[in-house]
Amino acid sequence: MSNADRNKLFDDWAATYDRAVFTPSDFPFAGYEQVLADIVRRADAGVDSLVLDLGTGTGNLAACFAARGCTVWGVDFSVEMLSQARIKLPQVQFVQSDLVDVWPNELNHQFDAVVSAYVLHEFDDATKVDLIQRIVRQYLKPDGRVLIGDIAFATAGAREQARQQLGDRWDEDEYYWAADEALDRLRQAGLAAEYTQISACGGVFVVQR
Ligand SMILES: C[S@@+](CC[C@H](N)C(=O)[O-])C[C@H]1O[C@@H](n2cnc3c(N)ncnc32)[C@H](O)[C@@H]1O
Numbered sequence: 001m002s003n004a005d006r007n008k009l010f011d012d013w014a015a016t017y018d019r020a021v022f023t024p025s026d027f028p029f030a031g032y033e034q035v036l037a038d039i040v041r042r043a044d045a046g047v048d049s050l051v052l053d054l055g056t057g058t059g060n061l062a063a064c065f066a067a068r069g070c071t072v073w074g075v076d077f078s079v080e081m082l083s084q085a086r087i088k089l090p091q092v093q094f095v096q097s098d099l100v101d102v103w104p105n106e107l108n109h110q111f112d113a114v115v116s117a118y119v120l121h122e123f124d125d126a127t128k129v130d131l132i133q134r135i136v137r138q139y140l141k142p143d144g145r146v147l148i149g150d151i152a153f154a155t156a157g158a159r160e161q162a163r164q165q166l167g168d169r170w171d172e173d174e175y176y177w178a179a180d181e182a183l184d185r186l187r188q189a190g191l192a193a194e195y196t197q198i199s200a201c202g203g204v205f206v207v208q209r
Contacts, residue, residue, distance in 0.1 A: 001173050003098065006122065007077050010057075014080035017058050021118075027166055028151045029118075031199025035149035036117055038196065038204045040064045043113040043147050052111045052139065054099055055119025059085030061149075062092050065115070075099065075107065100127060110141045117149040121174045128175075129185050132207055136191060145208050152177035152195070152203040162201060179203060 001009075013020075021032045039061065045051055047069035053062040056074030058081055065072045066089055074089075076082050077098045085094055097103050100123065114135050120128050135146055153159035156178035163170045179195040186193035186207060197203045 010076075010078035011080040014058065014078060014084050017081070017084070018060070021060065027162075027169060027201050029202075031202040032118075035198050035202045035204060036061050036064055038198055039115050039117060039147045039149045040068070042204065042206055043115060043145060045070045045113050049112040050109060052107070052109070052114045054114065054116035054135075055122075056085055056092075056094065057081045057118075059089045059092065059094075061115055061117045063089055065113075066092055073107065073109070073111075075103070099123075099131060107139070109139065110144070111139055112141055112144050113147060114140055114144070115147045115149075118151065120148055121151050121176050124175050125182065125185055128177075128182070129189050132186065132191065133189055136207070136209060140209075142209065145206055148205040148207070149198070149202065150177055150205075151201050152179055152182075152197075152205075153201065154178075154195075154197050154203070155180045176201075177203070177205075179205070 021029050045065055049070040051065045051070045051072050053074040056062050056076045062072050062074045072092045074092055074094045075097050082094050082096055095104060095106055132146055153162060159176055159178045183193050183195055192208045194206045195203055
């Protein structure tokens, strides 16, 4: 599927997205709220913190940081997702951009935390690592953290087992994380990285310099 088609898919989903994620389900959003809560806890951000939410969608993760008094920026390529987020969070600065394009100058800050939930599985492993490296080099304070919650499995074997079990419900256009492989790639790229499994199909990565 092309990038334009993916963008349209998210535009079409925006009005009903929150119903999907907040209705208990097994896959792909099992543990959605726990994943967000874990990101927030590990970010350890407060009123002085500058936080960037990648693929902010309707703003659910951004809202958690705004509630803590952080200064929050959110970026997404879907106009309709951003419209929903702007209604919810007038105090957050939202920017429309494709994460894998050159980012607009208004995002040129040094953030305490760059966070993301249920987005990076859009990209293959090499693109994920390139994006994270660029963020760490250009957009993160020296002692800052990147926190990524997503559809993820502890090992490539566990991911394959889930793929077999889920059959047609597995989206072959997406790149769900296998933490063992991802941690190897991130560490080979010179980054410190840890992973915690939160639900059967959701986990959180913490990446630092
Ligand atoms: C499944 S939603 C997650 C939304 C939100 N982070 C959450 O946790 O509820 C994925 C979001 O990523 C955005 N997205 C996907 N690919 C993107 C890209 N290449 N650049 C920017 N945003 C992207 C979509 O528009 C959508 O809002």
